[in-house]
Amino acid sequence: MTKWHILTLTGLLALSTHATASIGETSALFTASSTSSASRLTGATFTPKVAPVVTPTVTARSISLNWSEVKSTQEVAYSVTRTGPVGTTSQVCTGPNSITVSPGSIQCVDTTAISGVSYTYSQQPYLNISNSTPWSLTTSSPSSTVTAPRLSYIDSGPDVSSTGPAVTVPYPSTVELGDLLILIAVCGVNKAPAIPTGWNQVVSRGVSGQSNAFLLVAWRIADGSPAPGLDPRSTGSGTSARILNYGRFQGNLANPVIATSGVVSGKATASTSFTPSPDIVTSGSNAAVISIVAMSAANSPTLSTPRGFTQRISQNLTPGSGSLGLGVADTTVAVAGGSTASPTWTQSGTPRDWIYATLAFR
Amino acid sequence: MKTINKSMLSIGGGLLALAAAGALTIGATFSLFSASDSSSASAFATGTVAVGLGDSASVTCNVTEMSPGDSSSGAATGSKSLDKCTYNVKYTGSLPAWLSVGVTVNSTGTNLYTAAATGLQFYVKNGSTSIIDGVNYKVVGGANTPVTSGVTVEHILLNETPVQGPNSRSFDIDYLLPLLAPNALQGGTTSIELTFNAVQSANQPLGSCVAGRQCNSITWS
Numbered sequence: 001m002t003k004w005h006i007l008t009l010t011g012l013l014a015l016s017t018h019a020t021a022s023i024g025e026t027s028a029l030f031t032a033s034s035t036s037s038a039s040r041l042t043g044a045t046f047t048p049k050v051a052p053v054v055t056p057t058v059t060a061r062s063i064s065l066n067w068s069e070v071k072s073t074q075e076v077a078y079s080v081t082r083t084g085p086v087g088t089t090s091q092v093c094t095g096p097n098s099i100t101v102s103p104g105s106i107q108c109v110d111t112t113a114i115s116g117v118s119y120t121y122s123q124q125p126y127l128n129i130s131n132s133t134p135w136s137l138t139t140s141s142p143s144s145t146v147t148a149p150r151l152s153y154i155d156s157g158p159d160v161s162s163t164g165p166a167v168t169v170p171y172p173s174t175v176e177l178g179d180l181l182i183l184i185a186v187c188g189v190n191k192a193p194a195i196p197t198g199w200n201q202v203v204s205r206g207v208s209g210q211s212n213a214f215l216l217v218a219w220r221i222a223d224g225s226p227a228p229g230l231d232p233r234s235t236g237s238g239t240s241a242r243i244l245n246y247g248r249f250q251g252n253l254a255n256p257v258i259a260t261s262g263v264v265s266g267k268a269t270a271s272t273s274f275t276p277s278p279d280i281v282t283s284g285s286n287a288a289v290i291s292i293v294a295m296s297a298a299n300s301p302t303l304s305t306p307r308g309f310t311q312r313i314s315q316n317l318t319p320g321s322g323s324l325g326l327g328v329a330d331t332t333v334a335v336a337g338g339s340t341a342s343p344t345w346t347q348s349g350t351p352r353d354w355i356y357a358t359l360a361f362r
Numbered sequence: 363m364k365t366i367n368k369s370m371l372s373i374g375g376g377l378l379a380l381a382a383a384g385a386l387t388i389g390a391t392f393s394l395f396s397a398s399d400s401s402s403a404s405a406f407a408t409g410t411v412a413v414g415l416g417d418s419a420s421v422t423c424n425v426t427e428m429s430p431g432d433s434s435s436g437a438a439t440g441s442k443s444l445d446k447c448t449y450n451v452k453y454t455g456s457l458p459a460w461l462s463v464g465v466t467v468n469s470t471g472t473n474l475y476t477a478a479a480t481g482l483q484f485y486v487k488n489g490s491t492s493i494i495d496g497v498n499y500k501v502v503g504g505a506n507t508p509v510t511s512g513v514t515v516e517h518i519l520l521n522e523t524p525v526q527g528p529n530s531r532s533f534d535i536d537y538l539l540p541l542l543a544p545n546a547l548q549g550g551t552t553s554i555e556l557t558f559n560a561v562q563s564a565n566q567p568l569g570s571c572v573a574g575r576q577c578n579s580i581t582w583s
Contacts, residue, residue: 073429
């Protein structure tokens, strides 16, 4: 609705000026005018007004990028830029359906990152209108730096248990040829299970007494062989086993190898908190360092001081008559030759002796 | 009263003349016979020049969050999905009059209107008479001239023969934000308002003025 302002000028004043005009002294006329209300038009804006910063995360074989959604009256699209060594830039997350929008959150995957290279990411929201000059926000600040790994944790196969006969330990469904497979078996008795054929043992440690338990770790490269059968050699207390898949990052064609001259493993007396020692020293760049702990109780081992590690497994197991705890965490170490600070683990309940191992692969 | 009664005048006049003669004789007083009359009053009334509300309600726009390509239904191009603005007004005076309209485009802060082809465009019409076409209006000679933001375009003539009230006028205000509107216009704001003018046509020859162009040869206020 409109409110109009009406101004009407008539009457005696006009009459008198009209009369004087007739004798040629002044020129004034009957007039009237009306002015409309002002119509107002405003251009679109974005919410928020500052482009959100990208959070890069190594996920499976690629780098996942996430940031908060930006809204406007039209569909908002995003231009994602990757900055690599010496400032080289390239567009990523291009093409149809390359960016996923879920309420409040945007995600895309950098499918062209190269193992061993460090990147930052930024994004610029713009109105997705065909054939238009894009209306956009200023490009976001750069993300934190992320280094594309050679190997990254993808997932774990299911846990299987046995108190007697050999049991098949299934592969994770994500395994591809050339991936690094790590078999972890935890026993409720201080006795090593048999190493399956084709697997390379790296850790075989046990403790006796009240903390009676055993940790066996072996690895191999995925080559299409059938899933291994594990003989637990542990009647009564049982053995629990699973296979972890550390997949090769996209474009990495090198076979995984051990990346340390000294795998760390051992046992430590019962305590609530524990930091494996010594710190492992990597022998190759961009190595995956894996910390494993186990104990003879369902004490849910968790990282209390991660020191850059990401926890992958914190599990309580009951393969036989007793309970066990298992924890696995990992990190990527870019530079070779230095020691990598171990994370600190904590177990709940009544503390039991720790069995631990620290490995490195690349 | 214009009529004079002559019989009464003759009788009274004899008596008064006699008395006056006696007085002159003794030299004490002196007076004259006299009479007066008033005409009927002549009446003078003015005609009027006035404007009022139109026959239907006007529509004042408040268009927010315009994106490149957005336009109103009567715009030249664009989405044509938005409602146009209207200004409905009526000349109600009794005197024959010339009518004109003025246009003011304005802004505070970032201006969507840039007086260029990539900025906000306006299409202001009164029936078939174009007042603003994109960014241009026509000056007296007919040349297209860009509207300058903040400067009122005055006196675009609407009629070449005088009109008497009631005479309704409806102005359509359509708009377009072109696809190539630059990013700098993001969040900009522009307003537009019209001023409808009427002036008596008597004693004001139109000269060479043409409807749809500025007319400055007559006095509008």
